[in-house]
Amino acid sequence: MLDLNRSDTAVPGDGGADGDGHGNGRPGDDGPEGAEPGRAAGAAAAPAPAPHHVPLRPYVIAALLLCAVYFLYSSLRYSHFQSPSWDLGIFEQEVRAYAGLRAPVVDIKGPGYLILGDHFSPVVALLVPLYWVWPSALALLLAQSALFAASAVVVGRTAQQLLGGRSGLCVTVAYGLSWGLQEAVKADFHEIAFAVPLLALVCRALLMARWRAAVLWSLPLVLVKEDLGITVAVVGALLAVYGRRLQGLLLAVFGVFAFALTVLVLIPAASSAGTYDYWTKIEQDGGQPVSPLDSLLGVLDSSVKIEMLVFLVGITAFMALRSPLVLLVLPTLGWRLLSQDSNHWGMVWHYSAILMPVVFLAMADGVRRSRGSSRPWLAAYANAAVPVATAVAVALTQHLPLRDLLRPETYRTDARTDAAEAALEAVPVGARVETDITLMAHLTGDRTVYWIGGAPGTAPDVVALNLDFGWSAPIDDPVGYARQLHPEARYRITREAGPFVVMERTTPVPGND
Numbered sequence: 001m002l003d004l005n006r007s008d009t010a011v012p013g014d015g016g017a018d019g020d021g022h023g024n025g026r027p028g029d030d031g032p033e034g035a036e037p038g039r040a041a042g043a044a045a046a047p048a049p050a051p052h053h054v055p056l057r058p059y060v061i062a063a064l065l066l067c068a069v070y071f072l073y074s075s076l077r078y079s080h081f082q083s084p085s086w087d088l089g090i091f092e093q094e095v096r097a098y099a100g101l102r103a104p105v106v107d108i109k110g111p112g113y114l115i116l117g118d119h120f121s122p123v124v125a126l127l128v129p130l131y132w133v134w135p136s137a138l139a140l141l142l143a144q145s146a147l148f149a150a151s152a153v154v155v156g157r158t159a160q161q162l163l164g165g166r167s168g169l170c171v172t173v174a175y176g177l178s179w180g181l182q183e184a185v186k187a188d189f190h191e192i193a194f195a196v197p198l199l200a201l202v203c204r205a206l207l208m209a210r211w212r213a214a215v216l217w218s219l220p221l222v223l224v225k226e227d228l229g230i231t232v233a234v235v236g237a238l239l240a241v242y243g244r245r246l247q248g249l250l251l252a253v254f255g256v257f258a259f260a261l262t263v264l265v266l267i268p269a270a271s272s273a274g275t276y277d278y279w280t281k282i283e284q285d286g287g288q289p290v291s292p293l294d295s296l297l298g299v300l301d302s303s304v305k306i307e308m309l310v311f312l313v314g315i316t317a318f319m320a321l322r323s324p325l326v327l328l329v330l331p332t333l334g335w336r337l338l339s340q341d342s343n344h345w346g347m348v349w350h351y352s353a354i355l356m357p358v359v360f361l362a363m364a365d366g367v368r369r370s371r372g373s374s375r376p377w378l379a380a381y382a383n384a385a386v387p388v389a390t391a392v393a394v395a396l397t398q399h400l401p402l403r404d405l406l407r408p409e410t411y412r413t414d415a416r417t418d419a420a421e422a423a424l425e426a427v428p429v430g431a432r433v434e435t436d437i438t439l440m441a442h443l444t445g446d447r448t449v450y451w452i453g454g455a456p457g458t459a460p461d462v463v464a465l466n467l468d469f470g471w472s473a474p475i476d477d478p479v480g481y482a483r484q485l486h487p488e489a490r491y492r493i494t495r496e497a498g499p500f501v502v503m504e505r506t507t508p509v510p511g512n513d
Contacts, residue, residue: 058169060153062152062156062173063153067146070185071142074185077188078137078138078188078442079417083188083440088137088141089444090115091124092140093105094115096131104125107455110272110454111450114270114271116266116270120263124194127140130143140189147193147196148176148196148353150197151197152172154204155171155204156169156172158203158208159172161208162368174389177396177397179352179400182401183349183353184353185401190350191225192224194220195354196353196354202217202235203325206242207325207361211239211242212247215239215247218251219254226267226276227259228331231332232258233255234252234328235251239251240252281340290340296338304342308345308347309333311347312329312355313326315392316359316366316385317363317381317384317388317392320366322366329358333355367383416498419500420442420497420500423495429447431460431461431462432450433460434455435464436452436466437469439500443464448460456485460486463485463491464503465478467500491503491505
């Protein structure tokens, strides 16, 4: 078993099993590539990474436990029809299309809608082999759980190598329970699940002075989501700060080029509108134009934004601020704070998940740097920072999604769930169905699914509604509402179960008479 009290002073690259050999370029060396940026002249050198050999087993066990917890939580929400948005259905339609070797058309966004014209995330095609084995939205939730858990191995082992002692597993716990990951698990599957371990590997490579690895792990980020090209450019800037100016410059140019290519060329080319729609999140507020100056002045105009920023660094006991690595959060924070959409500002949804590996590895670097500080109070605090961060993560969990796993009612099936199951059974396999969020992700595996009101002229075979969904106006006449959506067709109710109503078309498909 791992001796967690061990505090060798050997560094990675001296023949340890981790395989991070990097010659004389590791942080803490006196050479130009290993010099620590930002350290005052004459300050004590930061402690060398320790120990050089970190057994993998404890971190794999921790990752398996985290994966099980994440998947248990997300699968329970799925089975109880608690999906918070249409995103899980969207991503399953995308993966299903790739699995069928078809273009990624997502009918939920509109009949025939090519999803690459919305966000540029071809990386989700990597889920195809898993989807062939398990064609279900649950496969996507399992993949996300595994990717998040895998990132915990990278973060924890890197912290152990940098700090020694019991730091690694403490950081693994703090990271695994961080609010950014918990909220992402609650928000169902999103493409950023791939960015989380990639960013962990990028940060690890930077901290271990494995410059080529940092470049190579950065490159796939541009296939995860279009905005991450700017994050790649910041990785290049960090390489330049660490002394790798040519590599850094080339990577920064690549990142900016990839961002420009995707938002100005690739996405508009795939979009029926011929534009990148998400510019409006910054340029408009409720349909009203917002000037660039007003957007900039409004960056910190909400307590929700400030709270998110405080908690972002607070979960690291504020030690992340001691590392240049924390600069990697700026691109994502930039567009979120400039956005006029309040969903982007706070601690909910999945937007902060990609920041978690960055801030926790920045914390490890900050602690390492601060242990050798000439200021006694800072050196003393650095020794307490990891336990503090772990305590904060555990305490915050009492107010975060995973707390529900400790509540017996989380595991119970209620009348609403039974009613939803009955409604699903009334929708024929292979049917074209128009529905709301509640049933959506349960239908996308073997039906063609449209968003309610988003498929005019299609005359779907089935319209399935949750009357308690939260409509702007109550639906008292479901059949009349279906006729309003599709005046070219007629529908009749075939199943009523609790708040759920399933209606089938009684007239032929228009044009097929």
